[in-house]
Amino acid sequence: MSSSTLNVLDLKQEKIRLLHLSWFAFFLSFVVWFNFAPMLSSIKEAFDLTNQQVKALMILNVALTIPARVVVGMLVDRFGPRIVYSALLVTGGMVCLAFAFANSYEAIALLRFLMGFIGAGFVIGIRLVGEWFPARQVGLAEGVYGGWGNFGSAAAAMALPTLALYFGGPDGWRYAIASTGVVASIYGVFFYWRARNTPKGSTYFKPKKSGGLVVSNKRDLIFYIIMCVPMYLALATLTWKLSPANLGLLNDAASIALYVVLVVLFVVQISQILRVNSDVLNNIPIPEMQQYKFKQVAILNVAYFVTFGSELAVVSMLPLFFMETFELSAVAAGMLASGFAFMNLVARPGGGYLSDKFGRRKSLSILICGLAVGYMVLSNIDSTWTIWVAVLATMCCSFFVQAGEGAVFAIVPLVKRSMTGQIAGMTGAYGNVGAVIFLTVLSFVSASNFFLVIAACAGVIFVAVQFMEEPQGHTAEVNDDGSVALIEVS
Numbered sequence: 334m335s336s337s338t339l340n341v342l343d344l345k346q347e348k349i350r351l352l353h354l355s356w357f358a359f360f361l362s363f364v365v366w367f368n369f370a371p372m373l374s375s376i377k378e379a380f381d382l383t384n385q386q387v388k389a390l391m392i393l394n395v396a397l398t399i400p401a402r403v404v405v406g407m408l409v410d411r412f413g414p415r416i417v418y419s420a421l422l423v424t425g426g427m428v429c430l431a432f433a434f435a436n437s438y439e440a441i442a443l444l445r446f447l448m449g450f451i452g453a454g455f456v457i458g459i460r461l462v463g464e465w466f467p468a469r470q471v472g473l474a475e476g477v478y479g480g481w482g483n484f485g486s487a488a489a490a491m492a493l494p495t496l497a498l499y500f501g502g503p504d505g506w507r508y509a510i511a512s513t514g515v516v517a518s519i520y521g522v523f524f525y526w527r528a529r530n531t532p533k534g535s536t537y538f539k540p541k542k543s544g545g546l547v548v549s550n551k552r553d554l555i556f557y558i559i560m561c562v563p564m565y566l567a568l569a570t571l572t573w574k575l576s577p578a579n580l581g582l583l584n585d586a587a588s589i590a591l592y593v594v595l596v597v598l599f600v601v602q603i604s605q606i607l608r609v610n611s612d613v614l615n616n617i618p619i620p621e622m623q624q625y626k627f628k629q630v631a632i633l634n635v636a637y638f639v640t641f642g643s644e645l646a647v648v649s650m651l652p653l654f655f656m657e658t659f660e661l662s663a664v665a666a667g668m669l670a671s672g673f674a675f676m677n678l679v680a681r682p683g684g685g686y687l688s689d690k691f692g693r694r695k696s697l698s699i700l701i702c703g704l705a706v707g708y709m710v711l712s713n714i715d716s717t718w719t720i721w722v723a724v725l726a727t728m729c730c731s732f733f734v735q736a737g738e739g740a741v742f743a744i745v746p747l748v749k750r751s752m753t754g755q756i757a758g759m760t761g762a763y764g765n766v767g768a769v770i771f772l773t774v775l776s777f778v779s780a781s782n783f784f785l786v787i788a789a790c791a792g793v794i795f796v797a798v799q800f801m802e803e804p805q806g807h808t809a810e811v812n813d814d815g816s817v818a819l820i821e822v823s
Contacts, residue, residue: 338470339466339470339473339474341353341477347532348465348466348474348532351461351462351465351528351529352462352465352466352474352477352478354524354527354528355418355458355461355462355478355482355528356458356477356478356479356481356482357482357520358418358422358454358457358458358482358520358521358524359454359455359458359478359479359481359482359483359485360481360482360484360485360488361422361485361513361516361517361520362421362422362425362451362452362454362455362482362485362517363452363454363455363482363483363484363485363486363489364485364486364488364489364513364516364517365425365426365429365448365451365513365514365517366394366425366448366449366451366452366485366486367394367485367486367489367490368429368489368493368509368510368513369390369394369432369445369510370391370486370489370490371489371490371493371494372493372494372497372506372509372510373387373390375497375505375506376390376441376506379503379506380437380438380441382438385580385581385582386438386582388580389442389575389580389582390441390442390445391649392571392574392575392580393442393445393446393449394445394446394448394449395449395452395645395765395768395769396446396449396568396571397446397447397448397449397450397452398449398450398452398453398762398765399564399567399568399762399765399766399769400564400568400598400762401449401450401452401453402452402453402455402456402757402758402759402761402762402765403564403755403758403759403762404453404758405417405421405450405453405454405456405457405754405758406453406456406754406755406756406757406758406759406761407543407544407545407754407755407758408754409456409457409460409461409754409758410460410539410540410543410751410752410753410754410755411539411540411543413530413537414457414458414460414461414464414528414530414754415461415524415525415528415529415530416525417457418454418457418458418461418521418524418528419521419522419524419525419528420521421450421451421453421454421457421521422451422454422517422518422520422521422524423517423518423521423522425448425450425451425454425514425517425518426513426514426515426516426517426518426519426521427514427518428444428447428448428450428451428514429448429510429511429513429514429517430511430514430515431444432444432445432448432510432514433507433508433510433511433514434507434511451517452765453758453761455479455482455483455757455761456754456757456758456761457754458478458479458482459475459478459479459742459745459746459753459754459757459761460746460753460754460757461528461530462474462475462478462746463475463745463746463750463753464530464531464532464535464537465531465532467821468747468804468821468822469689470689471685471689471743471746471747472684472685472686472687472688472689472693472739472740472742472743472744473682473685473686473689473743474685475685475739475742475743475745475746476681476682476683476684476685476686476739476742476743477681477682477685479677479681479685479738479739479742480677480678480679480680480681480682480735480739481677481678481681481682483674483677483681483735484674484675484677484678486648486674487671487674487675487677489513490667490671491671493506493509493510493513494509496508496509496512497509536810536812536818538750538751538810538811538818539751540609540751540752540755542608542609543609544605544606544608544609545557545602545605545606545608545609545610545755546606546609546627546630546752546755546756546759547609547610547752548610548613548627549613549619549623549624549625549626549627550613550619550624551613551614553626553627553628554606554607554610554613554614556627556628556631557606557627557630558603558606560630560631560634560759561599561602561603561606562599563763563766564762564763564766565595565598565599566766567765567766567769567770568595569592569595570769570770570773571769572588572591572592572595573588574773575588576588622809622817623809623810623811625748625749625808626802628800628801629744629748629801629802630748630756630759630760632797632798632800632801633741633744633745633748633756633760634759634760634763635763635794635797636697636701636737636740636741636794636797636798637738637741637760637761637763637764637767638763638764638766638767638770638790638794639701639704639737639767639787639790639791639794640701640704640734640735640737640738640741640764640767641738641761641764641765641767641768642763642764642765642766642767642768642769642770642771643704643708643734643767643768643771643787643791644673644731644734644735644738644768645764645765645767645768645771645772646767646768646771646772646775646783646787647673647734647787648670648673648674649768649772650772650775650780650783651670651673651727652666652667652670653666654670654780655669655670655720655723658714658715658716658723658780659716659720659723660716661720669720669724670727672724672727672728672731673727673728673731674731675728676728676731676732676734676735677735679732680731680732680733680734680735680736680738680739681735681736681738681739682739683732683736683739684696684700684735684736684737684738684739684740684743685739685740685742685743686739687699687700687736687740688739688740688743688744689743692803693740693743693744693747693801693803693804694798694799694801694802694803696740696743697737697740697741697744697798697801698795698798698799700733700736700737700740701733701737701791701794701795701798702791702795703732703733703737704730704733704734704737704788704791705788705791705792705795706733706788707726707729707730707731707733707734708730708784708785708787708788708791709784709785709788710726710729710730711726711727711730711784712781712782712784712785712788713781714726714781715781738764741760742757742760744801744804745757745760747804747808747822748804748808749808750808750810750820751810771783771786771787774786804822805822806821806822807819807820807821807822808820808822
C-alpha cells in the first residue's frame with residue numbers, strides 16, 4: 334500500500350522530476366494561450382480594432398478548446414503523453430510566432446482561433462501524472478500539476494507587459510508574444526527528450542478502439558450521447574455571439590455555415606461513439622472486470638462545469654466588476670482581481686490533498702458546497718463594502734472553486750486507466766462549456782444575479798455528487814497477451 338505523503342522537493346525520485354517536467358509544460362501552454370490578453374491594448378492600437386473586434390478575438394481564443402480537449406484526450410490515450418505534449422508545444426509555439434507577426438485582422442483572428450488548441454495541453458498531463466503516481470498520492474500530484482500549471486495565465490499577465498517595454502517600440506508587443514512561442518517550442522523538444530509515458534516496467538494501457546469512450550451497457554451509451562450535446566450547444570452559443578444578432582463579426586451566410594458544420598460534427602461524433610461501442614449495441618457482454626459506470630464521468634463533467642467554468646467566467650469579469658463597484662483604476666482593479674487566479678498555487682493542490690486524505694466524494698461535496706456559499710457572499714458585494722473585505726471574500730470563494738477543480742481531477746485517473754485521456758478531455762471540455770454558459774448569462778443579468786446563478790448551479794451539482802461512488806479496490810486492464818493487470822484505486 335502506497336504512502337499518502339508526497340515531497341515535491343525530493344528530486345531524487347523520478348516521479349517527482351516527471352511531475353515538475355509536466356506542470357511546467359502545462360504552465361507554458363497557458364502562457365502561450367493567454368499571452369495576447371495583456372497585450373490587447375497594443376494589438377487594438379496596432380490594427381485599429383473596434384471594441385467588437387476585440388471581443389471577437391477573446392471568443393475565438395477559447396472556441397476551439399472545447400473540441401480540442403476531446404480530440405487531444407483521444408490522441409494521448411492512443412499515442413502517449415510524451416509525443417502528444419511535445420507536438421502540441423512545438424506546433425503551438427509556431428502558431429504563436431505566426432500570430433505575433435501577422436499583419437491583418439483576418440490573420441490574427443484565424444491564428445487566435447487555432448491557438449485555442451494549445452489550451453487542451455492540460456488533458457495530456459492528467460494522463461501522464463496518473464501513470465506515475467499511486468492512488469493515495471494522485472490527487473495531490475494532479476493538484477500540483479493543475480494548480481502550478483494553471484498559474485501560467487497569471488504569469489503571462491504579469492510578465493508580458495514588462496517584456497514588451499523591454500523590447501520597446503511599437504512592435505514590442507510582437508516580440509514579447511513571439512518570445513513565449515519560441516520558449517514553448519524549445520521546451521517541447523526538451524520534454525520529448527526527458528519525459529517517459531510510464532515508470533520502468535509499467536505498461537501503458539491503450540483503449541482497444543479509438544474514436545470515443547467505450548461504455549459498459551446500453552444505458553450508459555445513451556447517457557454518454559446525451560452528455561455530448563452541451564458541448565455543441567456551447568459552440569453554437571459562441572457562433573451566435575459572432576453572428577449578426579450579436580457582435581456582427583460574421584455575416585448570415587457564415588453563421589449558417591458554422592451551424593451546419595456543428596451539426597455535421599455532432600453526427601460524425603455520434604457515429605464514432607456507436608462504432609466503438611458495437612459490442613454493446615450487439616448485446617455482446619463486457620467482462621465484469623472491465624466495466625465502469627459512466628455516471629462517474631458525467632458527475633465529474635458537471636462538477637468541472639461549475640468549478641473551472643465559473644473560474645474562467647469570474648476571472649474575465651472581476652476586474653471590471655471591481656473597477657465599477659469601487660471606482661478603481663483599471664490597473665488597481667486588475668491587481669486586486671488577480672488574487673482569484675493566484676489561489677491556484679495552493680488551492681488545487683489542497684483540493685487534491687483533501688481528496689487523497691479524506692475521501693473523493695466527501696471532499697468534492699464539501700468543496701462544492703463551499704463554492705456555492707462563496708458565490709452567494711459575492712452576490713452581496715456593493716460599494717458599501719470595504720474593498721479589502723471584498724477582496725478577502727473573493728479569495729475565500731476562489732479557494733473552494735479551485736480546490737474543487739483539484740478534487741475533480743483527483744478522481745479522473747481512477748475511473749478507467751486506458752481511457753483517462755478521453756475522460757479528462759471530456760471533463761476539461763465541460764469546464765469551457767461552463768465558462769461559455771456563465772458568460773452568456775452575465776450578458777443578460779447583473780453581476781449580483783450572475784453570482785447567484787453560479788451558486789444555484791453549484792447547489793444542483795452538489796446533489797449530483799452524492800450519487801458518485803467512492804473508488805474502491807482495483808480496476809482491471811487487459812495486457813496485449815491477454816493477461817489481466819489490477820490497478821489500485823483506493
